[in-house]
Amino acid sequence: MTTDSGFPAPPTFVEHARRFLASGAAPVVPRVAATVLLLRPADGGFEVYLIRRVVAMAFGGMYAFPGGGVDPSDSATPLDWAGPTPADWGVRLGLAPAAARAVVCAAAREVFEEAGVLLAGPDPTRVVGDVSDDGWEAARVDLEQRRVGFADLLAGRKLTLRSDLLLPWSRWVTPEFEPRRFDTYFFVALLPEGQRTRDVSGEADHTLWIRPDDARRLGAAGELTMVPPTLVTLGEVAAYADLAAVVEAAANRDAVTPIMPQLDLADANQPRFHLT
Numbered sequence: 193m194t195t196d197s198g199f200p201a202p203p204t205f206v207e208h209a210r211r212f213l214a215s216g217a218a219p220v221v222p223r224v225a226a227t228v229l230l231l232r233p234a235d236g237g238f239e240v241y242l243i244r245r246v247v248a249m250a251f252g253g254m255y256a257f258p259g260g261g262v263d264p265s266d267s268a269t270p271l272d273w274a275g276p277t278p279a280d281w282g283v284r285l286g287l288a289p290a291a292a293r294a295v296v297c298a299a300a301r302e303v304f305e306e307a308g309v310l311l312a313g314p315d316p317t318r319v320v321g322d323v324s325d326d327g328w329e330a331a332r333v334d335l336e337q338r339r340v341g342f343a344d345l346l347a348g349r350k351l352t353l354r355s356d357l358l359l360p361w362s363r364w365v366t367p368e369f370e371p372r373r374f375d376t377y378f379f380v381a382l383l384p385e386g387q388r389t390r391d392v393s394g395e396a397d398h399t400l401w402i403r404p405d406d407a408r409r410l411g412a413a414g415e416l417t418m419v420p421p422t423l424v425t426l427g428e429v430a431a432y433a434d435l436a437a438v439v440e441a442a443a444n445r446d447a448v449t450p451i452m453p454q455l456d457l458a459d460a461n462q463p464r465f466h467l468t
Contacts, residue, residue, distance in 0.1 A: 198464035199412075199420045201455055202254075205370075206463045209455050212369035219368035222375040224291070226299035227259025229361065229425065230307060231435055232383040237403060238435050240426065241307060241389050242416075244398040255407070255416045257425075258306035259299070261374065266301060267294035269343035274316035275356030284360050285377055286448030296355050299379050301342040305335055307399075308390035311358065311381060312351040319354060321386035332392065357381050359439060360447035361428075364421040367453055367465075375450065378425060380442050382435060404430035420453040420465045 230241040242255045267290055281292035300311045313319040334340045346353060359380040366373035391399045408426035411418040432438045453465040
């Protein structure tokens with residue numbers, strides 16, 4: 193995939209790239225991660241949920257979707273599972289079944305940790321409702337602080353992971369010059385009825401629901417700082433008229449082939465990312 197003009201590169205990335213090139217160091221091995229585009233209906237279309245990472249984090253100050261790295265607990269404990277099997281997920285993601293299971297678990301865990309949205313239910317056909325009371329919040333904090341694993345949290349409440357509520361969308365790899373790199377699987381999920389996002393994670397300092405095209409436009413203008421995967425993905429989902437069309441499109445998306453932005457430093461005044 194290519195773009196004609198590319199994307200302006202924030203100064204931090206340019207600094208990292210120049211330092212990396214001068215050092216002659218080998219690229220860091222990317223950590224496997226998952227991120228989730230939460231979508232909800234809005235008048236005349238739909239909205240996407242964005243969080244702004246706190247400055248101290250990797251990609252701090254950037255607007256992104258809820259997500260994070262795969263944790264050992266995501267594959268260590270069996271759990272009740274609904275939807276495509278880990279083997280089926282492996283085909284969609286180009287991974288071994290165990291690795292695919294861990295990525296899907298990470299996506300569901302991260303969206304609960306960072307947005308307070310739980311993709312699970314009492315059986316394979318239902319989803320829990322509101323999970324914002326004090327008891328659920330204590331459970332979320334325990335999960336975030338790694339005092340309990342995601343599988344154990346679900347088992348303790350007799351819940352089934354609804355993997356069918358996650359729709360694979362794409363796969364992005366952080367450029368080689370970055371000191372912290374991720375091999376990230378992007379998913380789409382519709383906000384379950386009766387649930388609401390909450391600004392709960394200490395990893396974000398601002399959250400918002402916004403129409404994808406508005407977010408993409410503000411990101412391209414530099415009013416919302418974003419990396420290319422976020423900008424491109426917002427543009428992709430914005431091309432669809434409604435949530436049903438997004439869901440239909442997800443069935444045919446390539447979530448196996450990795451996309452890695454390349455930073456062009458030829459123009460010292462305006463370095464840009466390009467996609468290859």
